Amino acid sequence: MLVELFQDAARGCRQRSPLNHALLTAAAEDLAAGGVTASVMAGSERDRRGTVPGLRFAGSLHRLVLEGKAPGLAKHYPSVGGATDLGNLWADVEPVLAEYADELRGLVRSTVVQTNEPGRTAPLYGGLLVAAGRAAQAAGRTEPYPVRLLEIGASGGLNLRPHRVGYRLSDGRVLGDKRSRLQLDPEWTGLPPTDLDAPLELVERAGCDLKPVDVSTLDGQRQLSSFVWPDQLDRWRRLQRAMRLAVDDPVKVERAAGPDWLRRHLAQPRPGVLTVVWHSVVWQYVSPAQRAQGRTVLAEAAAQATPESPLALLVYEPRERVGGLFRFDLLLRLWPAGISLHLGSGSGHGIPFTWDEQRWS
Numbered sequence: 001m002l003v004e005l006f007q008d009a010a011r012g013c014r015q016r017s018p019l020n021h022a023l024l025t026a027a028a029e030d031l032a033a034g035g036v037t038a039s040v041m042a043g044s045e046r047d048r049r050g051t052v053p054g055l056r057f058a059g060s061l062h063r064l065v066l067e068g069k070a071p072g073l074a075k076h077y078p079s080v081g082g083a084t085d086l087g088n089l090w091a092d093v094e095p096v097l098a099e100y101a102d103e104l105r106g107l108v109r110s111t112v113v114q115t116n117e118p119g120r121t122a123p124l125y126g127g128l129l130v131a132a133g134r135a136a137q138a139a140g141r142t143e144p145y146p147v148r149l150l151e152i153g154a155s156g157g158l159n160l161r162p163h164r165v166g167y168r169l170s171d172g173r174v175l176g177d178k179r180s181r182l183q184l185d186p187e188w189t190g191l192p193p194t195d196l197d198a199p200l201e202l203v204e205r206a207g208c209d210l211k212p213v214d215v216s217t218l219d220g221q222r223q224l225s226s227f228v229w230p231d232q233l234d235r236w237r238r239l240q241r242a243m244r245l246a247v248d249d250p251v252k253v254e255r256a257a258g259p260d261w262l263r264r265h266l267a268q269p270r271p272g273v274l275t276v277v278w279h280s281v282v283w284q285y286v287s288p289a290q291r292a293q294g295r296t297v298l299a300e301a302a303a304q305a306t307p308e309s310p311l312a313l314l315v316y317e318p319r320e321r322v323g324g325l326f327r328f329d330l331l332l333r334l335w336p337a338g339i340s341l342h343l344g345s346g347s348g349h350g351i352p353f354t355w356d357e358q359r360w361s
């Protein structure tokens, strides 16, 4: 079973991470033969598929490399300046597994796959511009609403500063903060259906997560970094910059379950402000009971929404499989305006993204 899960994880990396693909393929063979991988994975044999044991194994090994404990292996890891030699990778992995078996076993057992992808800030930014503009239009205002952003499942909170990021469009324009240390190439086809010159004013930001990551600590930074596939250098650099931005502009991510936290925050209306509830790549991890609770909390708040205190739900979640890969959709609902829009679709990391407004029912 564990062997199959490693093989699955290897297949998932094949297109985008030759290093992890080779690592997990060899580790699956070693596991089947009862080699040192079996010792590292002892105690995790019955883990659920959803906990992705293969990626926990690869992430834990990456963490050792980031901590400087495996110099003989680091030469294969582009994230620390190495160049992968696929033919010799496993020969350099095995001694590290043997030397650090106890530590790795502990890491694999205690860790959960935690990704906080700053690329998802790009569809969020466009979605917020549309939300603030359409809510204002519906209320007969000439200016977009300022926004209160409430994020569920915020992880390290890296998507809580969309107005502090620059977005370089293919026509040479830069939206957002042109001087930000985080400049994204959002690879947009089409554009957000709104006035892109309108400023995005965020008057309040808050997030919650069942397992928040504190990116102001080295431990938190290493945790998020270890789950970026080590040969995906664009993502790696994006993450490092986003973490530095988060340290410069801290926003607290509270340890709490989404529905309880949301109920508390929505109980305090903010007149003159559009409250936006946002989540990305969270819904699949939420239990059915919590989903039902979340829907109730939102429906109650939606029933109370007024033109003076409007409410929006903005989500970026996988919805449909297209050619073996999930398509992620950006969806918006606005109350009391009664507007429901499918704004567009993109990749799991938010980049590239295609804007394509349709009604969402």
Ligand SMILES: C[S@@+](CC[C@H](N)C(=O)[O-])C[C@H]1O[C@@H](n2cnc3c(N)ncnc32)[C@H](O)[C@@H]1O
Pocket: 114, 115, 116, 117, 118, 120, 152, 153, 154, 155, 159, 208, 209, 210, 211, 212, 256, 257, 258, 259, 279, 280, 281, 282, 285, 286, 287, 290
């Ligand atoms: C794949 S990560 C996505 C993080 C972030 N939203 C992003 O797009 O980069 C999913 C996050 O959802 C959190 N999560 C899962 N269930 C939750 C719940 N019921 N309440 C709050 N957070 C939850 C997990 O702890 C994890 O940090």
